[in-house]
Amino acid sequence: MDAQRASEQTQGPITTTDRRSEREVVVTRTFNGPARIVFDAWTKPELLMKWWTPKSFGITFISCEADVRAGGTYRFVFGHPDFDQPMAFFGRYLEVEPPRRLVWTNEEGEEGSVTTVTFEERDGKTLLVLHDLYPSKAALDEAMASGGIGGFPEQFEQLDILLGSLPSAGSA
Amino acid sequence: MVQFYPAARFDTSFAAISDATRRGVLEQLGRADASITELAERFDMTLTGMKKHVTLLEQAGLVTTVKVGRVRTCRLGGRGLEEEAAWIERYRQMWASRFDELDKVVEQLKQKEESNGRTASE
Numbered sequence: 001m002d003a004q005r006a007s008e009q010t011q012g013p014i015t016t017t018d019r020r021s022e023r024e025v026v027v028t029r030t031f032n033g034p035a036r037i038v039f040d041a042w043t044k045p046e047l048l049m050k051w052w053t054p055k056s057f058g059i060t061f062i063s064c065e066a067d068v069r070a071g072g073t074y075r076f077v078f079g080h081p082d083f084d085q086p087m088a089f090f091g092r093y094l095e096v097e098p099p100r101r102l103v104w105t106n107e108e109g110e111e112g113s114v115t116t117v118t119f120e121e122r123d124g125k126t127l128l129v130l131h132d133l134y135p136s137k138a139a140l141d142e143a144m145a146s147g148g149i150g151g152f153p154e155q156f157e158q159l160d161i162l163l164g165s166l167p168s169a170g171s172a
Numbered sequence: 173m174v175q176f177y178p179a180a181r182f183d184t185s186f187a188a189i190s191d192a193t194r195r196g197v198l199e200q201l202g203r204a205d206a207s208i209t210e211l212a213e214r215f216d217m218t219l220t221g222m223k224k225h226v227t228l229l230e231q232a233g234l235v236t237t238v239k240v241g242r243v244r245t246c247r248l249g250g251r252g253l254e255e256e257a258a259w260i261e262r263y264r265q266m267w268a269s270r271f272d273e274l275d276k277v278v279e280q281l282k283q284k285e286e287s288n289g290r291t292a293s294e
Contacts, residue, residue, distance in 0.1 A: 015271055017264035019256070027267045033278040037285070041277045051273035057266075130267070144259040 022137035027130040035121035038128060039099035042117065043068040053078065062086050069096050074104065111139035188232035193217070194225050198234060198248065205247040208237075 013029060020026045031038050041047045045064040053059050059078040066074040075090040088108060095103035100119055106112035113132040120127040134140040189195055193215055200206060200214065212222035226246055229235035233256075237246045 013271065013275060015264055015268035017260050017267070019260060025260070025263060027264065029267070029271045031271075031275065031278050033282050037278055037281045038274075040281065041274055047277055047281075050277050051270055054269040054273050056269055128271075144256055 020131070023134040023140045025132045025140070027132075029128050031126045031128060032124075033126060034099075034124060035119040035126045036099040038126045039102070039119050042102060043096075043098070052076070059087075068093055068102075070094060072096075109143075111135050111142070113139075113143075188228050188234055191225070191228075194229055197222075197225060197229065197246075201235060201246055201248045205245050207243050207245050209243070211246065 013031070015027060015029045018026045041051065043066070045066050048066070049061045049064045052064075053061060059080045062077040062079045064076050066072070066076075068074075070093060072093045073090065074093065075088060077086050077088045079086045089106070091105040091107040091112070093102070093104045094114070095101055095116075099121075102117045102119075103114065105114050111134065113134045116131040116133070118129045120129070134143065189198070196215060197211055200211065206214075208219060208222050208226055211217075211226070212219050215222065217225075226235060226237060229246075230237060233249070235246050235248060237244050239245075
């Protein structure tokens with residue numbers, strides 16, 4: 001266990017993904033900073049906009065609204081030069097517990113997942129664990145079959161086609 | 173590093189192919205799609221017996237079935253393991269790309285805090 005942890009640290013940041021159960025996908029990553037900083041980056045719209053849409057995605061924020069408190073709503077709107085309509089992703093925060101835990105719903109598609117992110121600080125670093133829990137096995141299977149990712153249906157299918165057509169996508 | 177399938181899924185798969193009839197069904201479907209009735213006839217079984225075999229193969233993700241009218245057609249894999257693996261990998265890449273950018277934001281915020289801290293203490 002200790003050896004594994006040590007090797008993770010020497011290898012630098014690694015993003016792992018695991019289908020934890022029939023209806024759950026889990027992502028982990030360690031960040032080189034305290035939990036309060038990482039939490040800020042997830043909850044302050046002006047910071048979130050800096051990283052949520054990497055250049056390789058080809059999409060840009062049109063607007064980013066987030067009322068980060070239990071019961072508060074969020075709405076992210078993205079654009080791409082090739083899309084006629086902007087894409088909106090929205091939902092509601094279920095739990096907000098700075099700087100440890102954040103839970104929200106993804107409501108842009110039917111049977112969207114509930115996303116839980118936990119921030120665990122150790123020696124100035126933060127282990128982030130993200131769970132995407134779908135309402136049923138069928139919902140996750142459906143998400144996989146549609147080609148969408150992370151509760152972002154169809155639009156991402158188009159996006160995949162777009163990304164696939166970009167010369168840099170393969171090497172990224 | 174990327175673990176695609178929980179152990180339970182492998183157990184289901186092994187159980188599914190531990191039976192000679194079910195292996196035969198997989199071979200048959202490898203040649204052509206077939207209805208449950210056709211499979212039952214070919215393996216000289218009752219419809220109910222063949223349905224049970226197909227259900228087990230379906231649960232293991234080795235066979236998919238589509239019902240059109242009164243005929244249930246079976247085919248190999250379909251939305252099987254490869255599709256799941258591909259999805260998981262794209263999902264990982266999406267978060268890995270985001271997290272690479274998030275690394276930079278965390279680094280900037282840390283530096284800002286440190287320089288603010290120095291200014292305050294000086």
